[in-house]
Amino acid sequence: MTTEANPAGQNASAQPHFPEESAWGGVEDNMGDPEEVRVIFSALDSFSQYAKVAHFNVTHLRRRSFYALPQAQWQMLAGPPFNFLETLDKADAAIDSNAELARAILQSGLQAFQGMVDGPGGGVADARMPHEWSGVAKHLDIDKARSTIRQFYRDWTADGARERGASYGPIMKALAEEKSKTASDTPYKVLVPGAGLGRLVFDLCHAGFEAEGNEISYHQLIASSFILNECQGPEQFTIYPWVHTFSNHLTRESHLRGYKVPDVHPATALAAAGPDRGVMTMCASDFLCLYGDDEHKEQYDSVACSFFLDTAPNLIRYLEVIKHCLRPGGVLVNVGPLLWHFENNAPGNHGNDDDGDGDHDYKNSSGIADPGSFELANDEVMALLTRLGFVVEWLKTGIEAPYIQDRDSMLQTTYRANAWLARKPIP
Amino acid sequence: MTTEANPAGQNASAQPHFPEESAWGGVEDNMGDPEEVRVIFSALDSFSQYAKVAHFNVTHLRRRSFYALPQAQWQMLAGPPFNFLETLDKADAAIDSNAELARAILQSGLQAFQGMVDGPGGGVADARMPHEWSGVAKHLDIDKARSTIRQFYRDWTADGARERGASYGPIMKALAEEKSKTASDTPYKVLVPGAGLGRLVFDLCHAGFEAEGNEISYHQLIASSFILNECQGPEQFTIYPWVHTFSNHLTRESHLRGYKVPDVHPATALAAAGPDRGVMTMCASDFLCLYGDDEHKEQYDSVACSFFLDTAPNLIRYLEVIKHCLRPGGVLVNVGPLLWHFENNAPGNHGNDDDGDGDHDYKNSSGIADPGSFELANDEVMALLTRLGFVVEWLKTGIEAPYIQDRDSMLQTTYRANAWLARKPIP
Numbered sequence: 001m002t003t004e005a006n007p008a009g010q011n012a013s014a015q016p017h018f019p020e021e022s023a024w025g026g027v028e029d030n031m032g033d034p035e036e037v038r039v040i041f042s043a044l045d046s047f048s049q050y051a052k053v054a055h056f057n058v059t060h061l062r063r064r065s066f067y068a069l070p071q072a073q074w075q076m077l078a079g080p081p082f083n084f085l086e087t088l089d090k091a092d093a094a095i096d097s098n099a100e101l102a103r104a105i106l107q108s109g110l111q112a113f114q115g116m117v118d119g120p121g122g123g124v125a126d127a128r129m130p131h132e133w134s135g136v137a138k139h140l141d142i143d144k145a146r147s148t149i150r151q152f153y154r155d156w157t158a159d160g161a162r163e164r165g166a167s168y169g170p171i172m173k174a175l176a177e178e179k180s181k182t183a184s185d186t187p188y189k190v191l192v193p194g195a196g197l198g199r200l201v202f203d204l205c206h207a208g209f210e211a212e213g214n215e216i217s218y219h220q221l222i223a224s225s226f227i228l229n230e231c232q233g234p235e236q237f238t239i240y241p242w243v244h245t246f247s248n249h250l251t252r253e254s255h256l257r258g259y260k261v262p263d264v265h266p267a268t269a270l271a272a273a274g275p276d277r278g279v280m281t282m283c284a285s286d287f288l289c290l291y292g293d294d295e296h297k298e299q300y301d302s303v304a305c306s307f308f309l310d311t312a313p314n315l316i317r318y319l320e321v322i323k324h325c326l327r328p329g330g331v332l333v334n335v336g337p338l339l340w341h342f343e344n345n346a347p348g349n350h351g352n353d354d355d356g357d358g359d360h361d362y363k364n365s366s367g368i369a370d371p372g373s374f375e376l377a378n379d380e381v382m383a384l385l386t387r388l389g390f391v392v393e394w395l396k397t398g399i400e401a402p403y404i405q406d407r408d409s410m411l412q413t414t415y416r417a418n419a420w421l422a423r424k425p426i427p
Numbered sequence: 428m429t430t431e432a433n434p435a436g437q438n439a440s441a442q443p444h445f446p447e448e449s450a451w452g453g454v455e456d457n458m459g460d461p462e463e464v465r466v467i468f469s470a471l472d473s474f475s476q477y478a479k480v481a482h483f484n485v486t487h488l489r490r491r492s493f494y495a496l497p498q499a500q501w502q503m504l505a506g507p508p509f510n511f512l513e514t515l516d517k518a519d520a521a522i523d524s525n526a527e528l529a530r531a532i533l534q535s536g537l538q539a540f541q542g543m544v545d546g547p548g549g550g551v552a553d554a555r556m557p558h559e560w561s562g563v564a565k566h567l568d569i570d571k572a573r574s575t576i577r578q579f580y581r582d583w584t585a586d587g588a589r590e591r592g593a594s595y596g597p598i599m600k601a602l603a604e605e606k607s608k609t610a611s612d613t614p615y616k617v618l619v620p621g622a623g624l625g626r627l628v629f630d631l632c633h634a635g636f637e638a639e640g641n642e643i644s645y646h647q648l649i650a651s652s653f654i655l656n657e658c659q660g661p662e663q664f665t666i667y668p669w670v671h672t673f674s675n676h677l678t679r680e681s682h683l684r685g686y687k688v689p690d691v692h693p694a695t696a697l698a699a700a701g702p703d704r705g706v707m708t709m710c711a712s713d714f715l716c717l718y719g720d721d722e723h724k725e726q727y728d729s730v731a732c733s734f735f736l737d738t739a740p741n742l743i744r745y746l747e748v749i750k751h752c753l754r755p756g757g758v759l760v761n762v763g764p765l766l767w768h769f770e771n772n773a774p775g776n777h778g779n780d781d782d783g784d785g786d787h788d789y790k791n792s793s794g795i796a797d798p799g800s801f802e803l804a805n806d807e808v809m810a811l812l813t814r815l816g817f818v819v820e821w822l823k824t825g826i827e828a829p830y831i832q833d834r835d836s837m838l839q840t841t842y843r844a845n846a847w848l849a850r851k852p853i854p
Contacts, residue, residue: 057771062801062802065740065798065799065800065801066799066800066801067799068798068799068800069741069743069798069799069800069801070799073741073743073799074799076743076814077801081807081810082803082807082810082811084801245770246767246770246802247737247764247765247766247767247770247802248764248765248766248842249765249804249805250804250805250806250824251804251805251806252804252806252807254804255804310674313492314496314500316496316500316503316504337674337675337837337838338674338675338676338837339674339675339837339838340673340674343672343673343674344484371492371495371496372492372493372494372495372496372497372500372501373492373493373495373496374489374492374493374496374504374511375673375674376509377676377677377678377679377681377682378676378677378678378837379677379678379679380508380509380679383508383509384509387503397677409843410764410765410766410805410842410843410844410845411764411766411840411841411842411843412839412840412841412842412843413838413839413840414838414839414841415675415837415838415839416836416837416838416839417837418837
């Protein structure tokens with residue numbers, strides 16, 4: 001169930017490299033489940049459809065609305081200094097550039113998963129969407145493909161360093177202090193739930209931690225697997241994260257700004273770090289289902305959450321599982337706002353309790369889809385940590401943390417995140 | 428078509444007071460149009476439905492999700508320090524308080540419009556939604572009722588002064604300078620398109636301008652008519668603008684903060700201003716349809732736009748109409764971002780041109796619903812002003828302008844608005 005990153009890059013013999021030796025074992029086990037297969041291929045198909053849908057929404061509809069203007073008006077706007085039709089051509093080119101990354105992610109995912117459908121052994125070098133799955137992605141899937149492309153701005157561009165500094169910085173600093181208290185020859189194991197595109201996992205590994213990322217979204221998993229394991233070098237792609245909206249731009253240059261991806265080549269960087277680097281794994285699962293079992297009990301020195309805890313419909317369960325898999329004396333480090341993801345979309349079968357005892361059955365859990373949800377204010381979250389047996393050592397509020405924010409936009413959305421550290425006591 | 432505010436409050440003889448002498452004349456003319464009647468009663472019904480829908484979405488669904496938790500969990504959260512069920516009770520009380528304002532707006536609107544349906548003479552003191560229109564409001568209408576209630580935070584609370592200062596402040600300052608250049612015994616006429624809840628119109632009138640507000644949304648028109656003309660005194664209501672979402676709160680007190688409405692009683696304040704105050708009118712119409720005609724040519728010394736220009740599908744038409752109704756030497760003053768409202772929702776019958784000549788027919792225009800749209804960056808907007816014959820005298824960028832923003836929230840959304848002044852030259 002884990003994807004092991006290849007820190008040696010071209011030197012594929014140093015460690016097993018995806019996809020020759022499949023790293024999607026746990027997922028492979030589920031490929032008999034038709035629903036799981038549908039979710040995977042919907043994610044793959046959404047990357048395949050990104051370009052077509054973006055060209056339609058961003059430029060085709062705009063050309064139509066433009067030519068619906070009175071002729072004298074569109075002719076004026078077509079000329080200098082407006083050059084609106086050239087702007088649409090540049091937007092098309094920017095979407096095509098984004099689509100190169102989308103297609104690379106798709107290829108990587110197809111090679112991993114097509115073989116699982118067709119039989120063992122992995123896919124071919126130039127895999128295509130299987131006919132029966134072409135066009136299966138729904139509107140929401142394609143939205144996720146677009147937001148995944150945009151998310152590379154945050155995790156894998158030089159310009160995104162500011163966002164990473166705000167969100168990952170306090171975590172890296174706290175964990176460095178924790179690690180310094182332990183024996184230097186012992187691996188310090190960090191679990192990162194909601195690992196997304198894997199940058200925090202990579203940064204931790206690069207800094208010498210043994211870092212395990214966990215992620216439930218196949219869009220993110222397929223994209224992170226590509227960038228961590230298969231990308232050929234730094235700045236291989238250029239993304240245009242702001243091209244999809246025409247609002248709030250001061251200048252057209254600002255709207256059509258491109259960013260090189262990735263800012264660092266993971267394999268090269270980890271190889272250069274040499275023996276000081278840690279081991280890196282990425283893991284596809286529902287966090288609640290995987291880490292609550294006996295096998296994961298007290299296995300981690302730290303759990304590091306960036307913009308993750310508020311994805312919980314039920315924060316009690318998240319915190320219980322985190323406490324379960326932390327060793328005594330281990331720490332939960334958190335940075336993020338409280339944007340409760342399920343607040344208008346409560347999961348599960350409300351109030352339906354299969355065995356009728358009104359209690360949660362861990363052995364028969366559907367993980368994040370279990371019924372029940374609630375949303376706390378920050379002071380209540382801190383009280384809950386204490387109630388569940390954590391010791392809160394520090395809390396910092398008001399961290400200015402943008403999230404995929406064009407810093408030149410006339411609309412600035414910035415989280416005032418909290419950072420805190422809570423320790424599982426030694427009995 | 429104009430609603431004249433009653434600056435004398437209880438002294439109803441000083442000026443005609445809505446609704447005894449109906450101020451909705453222009454609207455009355457349209458009451459034979461079944462579509463117009465449907466839009467009006469959908470807006471009225473949405474205020475009637477606000478409480479029921481808010482109770483359902485905010486607290487009923489949460490109670491259901493809460494009791495779906497394992498019993499030990501919900502019992503813990505029901506006790507101190509969480510008291511989650513008390514929080515839901517407080518949220519219900521806050522919604523009820525919001526609903527008092529919604530019902531007052533509804534009563535005001537029903538008295539104006541019910542009589543128009545039933546016959547001349549206005550409604551009764553305790554009017555009810557006509558049976559045939561009850562329940563006609565759609566989801567989007569009810570959303571608008573909720574956002575209109577929230578909008579009172581911006582326009583009619585003491586705490587909202589910060590937002591008003593950022594958005595209306597530069598306009599008030601620029602217009603005071605313009606007015607000081609004219610003869611003191613001549614009324615200085617300002618048109619405010621997109622007047623919303625009427626606060627900028629009121630502030631201008633209070634400061635001695637002859638101010639005319641224009642608004643297309645019946646939700647806003649009915650609410651502004653109530654607060655300007657019928658509200659009984661300052662702080663008559665308490666609104667809870669943040670109660671509808673449970674995300675990003677530092678404390679529960681912050682989430683459930685109430686604000687008194689209105690911070691000033693319009694009629695009393697205008698009466699106290701005495702002869703120095705101006706005349707105030709509010710006008711229900713599509714800005715493009717009304718102000719482009721011969722009657723409105725060169726009628727205004729200034730057009731003041733706050734968060735309005737980006738509601739244009741076609742900014743050229745907006746600017747042309749503004750220039751048409753400005754006197755030579757008059758000014759367009761603007762504050763706002765460029766959040767193009769129609770960017771993903773282009774209006775009109777794309778490309779359909781009834782008379783086939785490809786040109787806009789002003790005599791057969793459907794106003795804002797005319798086909799064609801485009802979105803410019805700020806530098807292009809400035810170029811367009813020049814191209815259309817305005818002279819841009821100054822531009823200020825980067826004005827921090829929040830819009831119905833809980834300043835204690837862990838999510839801060841702030842516009843970096845532009846302010847500028849463009850003059851229509853004297854030939």
